[in-house]
Amino acid sequence: DKKEKKKEAVKKVIASMTVGKDVSALFTDVTMCMQTDNLELKKLVYLYLINYAKTQPDLAILAVNTFVKDCEDPNPLIRALAVRTMGCIRVEKITEYLCEPLRKCLKDEDPYVRKTAAVCVAKLHDISAARVEDQGFLETLGELLCDSNPMVVANAVAAISEILDTNPNAAKQVNVDTPTVNKLLTALNECTEWGQIFILDSLNNYSPRDEKECISICERITPRLAHANAAVVLSAVKVLMKLMDQINNAEFVQMLQKKLAPPLVTLLSAESEIQYVALRNINLVVQKRPDILKHEIKAFFVKYNDPIYVKLEKLDIMIRLAAQTNIAQVLAELKEYATEVDVDFVRKAVRAIGRCAIKVEPSAEKCVTTLLELIQTKVNYVVQEAIVVIKDIFRKYPNKYETIISTLCENLDSLDEPEARAAMIWIVGEYAERIDNADEILQSFLDGFHDENTQVQLQLLTAIVKLFLKKPQETQELVQKVLSLATQDSDNPDLRDRGYIYWRLLSTDPAAAKEVVLAEKPLISEETDLIEPTLLDELICHISSLASVYHKPPSAFVEGRVPVRKIQVTRNAEHEANTDPHIEEDDRTYNEIEEPGAPQEETGGGGDLLIGDLLSLDYPAPTPAQQPVVNNANQQQPVADLLGDIFGGMSVGGAAPVAVAPVAANPMDLFSLSTPTNYVAPPQVILSAARAKGLEVSATFARRNKGIFLDMTLSNKTMMAMKGFAIQFNKNSFGLAPGGPLTVNPIQPGSSASVSLPIVTTGPVMKMDPLLKVQMAMKNEIDVFYFECMVPAYVLFVEEGNMERNLFPQKWREIQDDKEKSFDLQHTNKTQEQIEQALMANNIFVVATRQGGDGEHLIYTSVKFTNGIWVLGELRLPAGMPGAPATLALKTQTSAAIQEVKAAVEIILAN
Numbered sequence: 065d066k067k068e069k070k071k072e073a074v075k076k077v078i079a080s081m082t083v084g085k086d087v088s089a090l091f092t093d094v095t096m097c098m099q100t101d102n103l104e105l106k107k108l109v110y111l112y113l114i115n116y117a118k119t120q121p122d123l124a125i126l127a128v129n130t131f132v133k134d135c136e137d138p139n140p141l142i143r144a145l146a147v148r149t150m151g152c153i154r155v156e157k158i159t160e161y162l163c164e165p166l167r168k169c170l171k172d173e174d175p176y177v178r179k180t181a182a183v184c185v186a187k188l189h190d191i192s193a194a195r196v197e198d199q200g201f202l203e204t205l206g207e208l209l210c211d212s213n214p215m216v217v218a219n220a221v222a223a224i225s226e227i228l229d230t231n232p233n234a235a236k237q238v239n240v241d242t243p244t245v246n247k248l249l250t251a252l253n254e255c256t257e258w259g260q261i262f263i264l265d266s267l268n269n270y271s272p273r274d275e276k277e278c279i280s281i282c283e284r285i286t287p288r289l290a291h292a293n294a295a296v297v298l299s300a301v302k303v304l305m306k307l308m309d310q311i312n313n314a315e316f317v318q319m320l321q322k323k324l325a326p327p328l329v330t331l332l333s334a335e336s337e338i339q340y341v342a343l344r345n346i347n348l349v350v351q352k353r354p355d356i357l358k359h360e361i362k363a364f365f366v367k368y369n370d371p372i373y374v375k376l377e378k379l380d381i382m383i384r385l386a387a388q389t390n391i392a393q394v395l396a397e398l399k400e401y402a403t404e405v406d407v408d409f410v411r412k413a414v415r416a417i418g419r420c421a422i423k424v425e426p427s428a429e430k431c432v433t434t435l436l437e438l439i440q441t442k443v444n445y446v447v448q449e450a451i452v453v454i455k456d457i458f459r460k461y462p463n464k465y466e467t468i469i470s471t472l473c474e475n476l477d478s479l480d481e482p483e484a485r486a487a488m489i490w491i492v493g494e495y496a497e498r499i500d501n502a503d504e505i506l507q508s509f510l511d512g513f514h515d516e517n518t519q520v521q522l523q524l525l526t527a528i529v530k531l532f533l534k535k536p537q538e539t540q541e542l543v544q545k546v547l548s549l550a551t552q553d554s555d556n557p558d559l560r561d562r563g564y565i566y567w568r569l570l571s572t573d574p575a576a577a578k579e580v581v582l583a584e585k586p587l588i589s590e591e592t593d594l595i596e597p598t599l600l601d602e603l604i605c606h607i608s609s610l611a612s613v614y615h616k617p618p619s620a621f622v623e624g625r626v627p628v629r630k631i632q633v634t635r636n637a638e639h640e641a642n643t644d645p646h647i648e649e650d651d652r653t654y655n656e657i658e659e660p661g662a663p664q665e666e667t668g669g670g671g672d673l674l675i676g677d678l679l680s681l682d683y684p685a686p687t688p689a690q691q692p693v694v695n696n697a698n699q700q701q702p703v704a705d706l707l708g709d710i711f712g713g714m715s716v717g718g719a720a721p722v723a724v725a726p727v728a729a730n731p732m733d734l735f736s737l738s739t740p741t742n743y744v745a746p747p748q749v750i751l752s753a754a755r756a757k758g759l760e761v762s763a764t765f766a767r768r769n770k771g772i773f774l775d776m777t778l779s780n781k782t783m784m785a786m787k788g789f790a791i792q793f794n795k796n797s798f799g800l801a802p803g804g805p806l807t808v809n810p811i812q813p814g815s816s817a818s819v820s821l822p823i824v825t826t827g828p829v830m831k832m833d834p835l836l837k838v839q840m841a842m843k844n845e846i847d848v849f850y851f852e853c854m855v856p857a858y859v860l861f862v863e864e865g866n867m868e869r870n871l872f873p874q875k876w877r878e879i880q881d882d883k884e885k886s887f888d889l890q891h892t893n894k895t896q897e898q899i900e901q902a903l904m905a906n907n908i909f910v911v912a913t914r915q916g917g918d919g920e921h922l923i924y925t926s927v928k929f930t931n932g933i934w935v936l937g938e939l940r941l942p943a944g945m946p947g948a949p950a951t952l953a954l955k956t957q958t959s960a961a962i963q964e965v966k967a968a969v970e971i972i973l974a975n
Contacts, residue, residue: 067105070097074108081115091120098130103141106134110149117153124153128161135165140174147177151184159191163199170204175213182208182216186223193231202227209244214251218259221248221266242277245270249284257293261608264288264299268306268605278307279316286320289327294338297327298345298608305352305604321356324349328356329363336371343377344613348603350384351594361385365397366409375409383419391427394420395434402438402446411449414438418453422460422588432457432465439475447475448484455487458494459588466495476505482517485509489520493527497534503542506531510542513549521559525550526581529566533578543570596757598781617754742767742906743975745856747777751842756849758782761842765823767859767907772800772823772930780811786844787811793827794839798860798931801827806842825860825930835960857929857964858972861907865928867936872911872924876936879955885962886953892973896921896941899973906972908937908965919943927965933958935965 074097080087094112097105117124134146147169150162166188169181185205189196196202205227208220248263255263264285272278281303288300301324308317328349331342350357357363364378364385379401386394398420401413414435421431435450451472457465469491479485489509496502509516509524516524525546532543550563569577595603595615602617611618744766751761760779765772780786787810793801803822811817832838839852867875894902900910903925912924921941928934935956942948952969954962 067100067102070100071102071105071108074105074112078108078111081112087112088116088119091116091123092126095123095127095130098127103139103145106142107145110145114149114152117155117158121155121157124155125157128158131158132161132165135169140172140177143169143172143174144177144180147184148180151187154187154191156191159188159195162188163195166201167199167204170201170208175211175216178208178211178213179216179219182219182223186226189227190230196227206240206244209240210247214253214255215259217248217251218255218262222259222262225262225266240266240270242273245281249281252284252288257291257296260288260291260296261299264296264303268299268303272307272310275311275313278310279313282307282311282316282320286323289323294331294334294342295608297331298342301328301345301349302605302607305349305607308353309601321353324356325360329360332363336374339374340371340377341613343374343381344615345607347377347381347384348595348600348607348612348615350381351600352604354385357381357385358387361390361394366401372406372409375406376412379409379412379416383416383423386420386424388424388426391420391424391430395427395430399434399438407445411445414446414449415453418450418456421453421457425461428457428461428465432468436468436471439471442475442478444478444480447478448481451475451479451484451491452487455490456588458491459585462585462587466498469495469499473499473505476508482519485516486519486523489523489527493523493530496527496531502531503535503539507542510546510549513546514553518556518559521550521554521556522562525559525562525566529570529577529581532570533574533582596754597783598758599754602754619754743858743902743972744775745971747775748853750840750853751849751851753779753781755851756842757846759786759842759844759846759849761851763853765855765859767861770863771803772825772859774821774823775818776821777816777818778808778811779816780813783813785810785812786846788843788845790843791821792841792843794841795828795830796838797829797832797835798855798929799825799827799829800838800855801825829931836964856971857961857968858906858908860930861968862928862930863907865907865926865934866909867911867926867934869912872926872936875934876955879936879957883957883959884953884955885959885966886951887966889950889952889970889973892950894973896923899923899939899941902972903969906968908969908972916940929961933961935961937965937969939969 074094077087077090077094094109098109100106100109113124113127131146131150134142137143137146147162147165150158150165162184166181166184169177170185172178172181182205185196185201188201202224205220205224208216209224211217211220245267248267252260252263267281267285272281285300285303288296291297291300304320304324308320311317328342328346331346332339334342346357361382364381366375366378370378382394382397395417398413398417402410402417404410404413417431417434417438421428421435432454435454438446439450441447454465454468454472472488472491476488479488489506492499492502492505499505506524506528509520510528513521513524528539528543528546532539547563547567550559551567554560554563566577566581569580594600599617603612603615606612606618609618610621614621745764747762747764749760749762751759753760758781760781761776762779763774763776766775767773778786778789787808789806789808791802791806800823803824806819806821808817808819834854836855836857837852838855839850842849842851892899896913900913900923903923904910907927909926910923911926914922916922920943923939923941925937925939926934927937933956935954935958937955938953940951940953942950950973952966954965956962956965
């Protein structure tokens with residue numbers, strides 16, 4: 065009876081705790097109830113302990129003896145409960161006492177205790193990874209992989225997976241070999257569905273020894289495809305997709321592909337949410353191996369009651385599976401979809417018809433006929449989408465379907481969406497010679513030029529220039545009007561820059577203008593939205609995870625890996641002219657995404673920091689205001705000397721200077737065993753293969769022969785050759801720009817090419833934040849890629865930065881005291897002579913040196929940037945060098961340069 069009262073009392077305490085009341089004051093009384101034979105009461109007390117042990121760590125230790133005792137209880141349920149509770153109490157003091165009971169439980173005779181202890185190892189690793197490794201628990205987990213009980217094996221696999229996610233180095237202590245894999249495959253048939261998922265995920269990380277083992281694993285995993293749980297099915301698909309790449313037996317691969325189709329189709333009969341996840345994964349499977357579902361296209365036909373997100377995914381997969389054998393069915397379906405009531409779905413269906421025309425060439429005529437029938441419906445949004453896709457069909461099949469242009473022109477008045485208007489303008493400009501009233505049509509668009517979207521304005525400008533080049537006598541007035549509107553009346557930098565390019569081309573070399581503007585366009589590829597092969601292989605390994613739903617690698621969305629600032633590229637309009645002859649067409653504009661809450665620094669040019677204008681026009685670049693190193697010559701008031709007594713007794717007016725040790729014009733010791741060279745940082749990856757569709761760029765900046773060079777290594781990670789490279793820089797703080805074209809021979813798959821690109825400092829200037837950031841665009845025949853990197857300050861130090869010794873004190877005094885900053889530098893093992901040589905080798909010139917009062921060495925330096933900014937410095941080396949920390953004081957009129965010079969000095973002294 066007393067036990068029942070005690071149980072009821074603890075239940076009331078737990079009930080109060082559950083609704084949020086603070087019952088921590090009863091901690092001692094509740095722990096007194098631990099020593100009981102009643103399993104229900106013990107569970108309640110353990111639940112209380114888990115909740116309040118963090119707030120009462122000292123009192124929680126009182127329960128340790130009971131935990132240890134319970135771990136040796138005859139009842140396996142109590143043993144498992146004790147070890148699980150100790151693992152859940154995340155208090156460092158308790159984990160000290162957990163190791164011994166945990167070791168016993170891992171080797172317990174009862175499988176329930178062992179499987180609970182296996183999970184407890186992962187919890188302990190989360191609290192103290194070092195303790196788990198020291199106690200040898202990882203090796204014990206590895207032994208549990210061969211346990212006779214399938215649930216123990218599954219929990220051991222789950223614990224190891226959890227540990228490897230946070231500590232990849234732990235893999236060295238867990239040996240997974242062929243016998244272990246066989247044990248896992250045996251356990252696969254008997255454990256729960258979640259255990260099966262853990263085992264399949266672990267098999268996905270295993271690399272078989274040979275093809276025979278691959279086939280054996282595939283045969284034993286295939287039955288999982290018939291499981292009722294969608295997660296188990298997708299995990300099995302993931303492993304089979306990976307292993308198929310390692311099997312050369314075409315007959316076996318074909319058999320596997322046939323077995324994969326039914327389970328994937330079955331997933332589409334589940335709830336809408338599961339259907340969506342399945343469709344996103346199927347999208348990846350179809351891109352990798354389209355043959356798997358080539359006969360199952362009917363399964364992806366849209367049902368009337370499907371949610372819109374399922375409809376759109378099904379539509380996307382239908383287009384990927386479209387082929388000559390089934391195109392008639394697909395077109396009939398798409399035509400039906402184009403009459404639906406859901407506007408977004410109808411738009412996508414119309415676009416899908418255009419994609420089918422581009423993908424399946426024999427069906428192009430049927431597709432165009434279908435689009436014309438849809439245009440005849442006169443439904444506004446259907447007509448506009450049809451015109452957009454017909455523009456792409458013209459690009460794919462030039463001089464084949466131009467007879468329909470007259471039908472398109474009949475619908476000019478109904479076009480009100482920017483993309484449709486831009487497409488129609490492109491068609492008129494491209495085929496102006498076939499349209500009698502092309503000038504009147506373009507004039508009608510020009511009348512409301514300033515009210516148009518930027519995309520339409522850019523397209524209209526290009527179309528009128530094309531018309532002028534084809535019919536110069538009739539359209540001279542029209543082209544002058546549009547160039548004037550674009551260059552003089554527009555605030556848009558993209559439009560203005562393009563207008564200036566055309567104006568200059570037309571006025572200086574009309575023949576060249578014709579070659580650029582009327583150049584033959586490259587044909588549109590079949591599918592431009594395919595995922596790049598290396599990224600696709602990575603995503604296939606993450607099927608049934610968030611990565612396969614987002615179609616992004618985990619690194620792109622895992623917390624802590626998102627860059628603070630990045631450039632977002634959005635499709636806008638078709639740039640058909642570019643001053644770099646290697647970059648033919650680029651239809652993008654740029655918007656900078658600022659970190660939320662980041663301070664907006666005002667820069668020159670009046671307005672926000674604009675990214676874009678990667679079109680390097682050759683107009684005189686605005687140079688940064690030259691920073692005055694010398695103040696007004698009439699300023700004679702005394703200035704506080706923060707250098708101590710270095711210039712004691714010397715006034716600005718010109719009293720006798722103190723004796724300062726002169727430095728030779730060439731301080732390098734020509735007879736020393738080694739002469740320091742200027743520092744070049746090791747190459748860094750500035751453009752990853754995942755972001756650049758298989759192109760990886762590693763680079764470093766260097767200064768050689770009084771010039772700046774960008775030394776790059778371009779690596780081709782794809783399965784096809786890359787060629788047609790070009791590079792362009794955006795406006796930046798120091799006017800850095802390529803000194804010539806990027807000349808790279810075609811790079812074969814798996815190969816690399818090295819190139820040294822000269823950099824000039826005469827490009828357009830715009831202050832960046834950070835100061836040394838440079839945004840770049842690199843183009844090859846696949847696409848244009850945008851990225852940014854930091855230029856090290858030391859490559860911007862010019863050889864003319866050696867200030868005369870007698871001028872140095874005067875310049876130092878003339879810079880205001882608030883423009884001086886002092887820093888403690890990291891330890892360096894260089895001697896004073898080595899430091900001077902290293903600085904001089906990197907154009908940080910030693911103007912003078914002297915001995916301080918405490919035996920310290922004082923080195924006075926001058927630096928001049930490429931844009932004329934001077935930075936003066938004093939480096940104090942304490943007595944007892946090398947090895948002692950030094951102090952650096954810097955003075956300049958341009959405060960933003962101080963941190964960059966300080967960073968450069970640190971790097972040079974450290975290397």
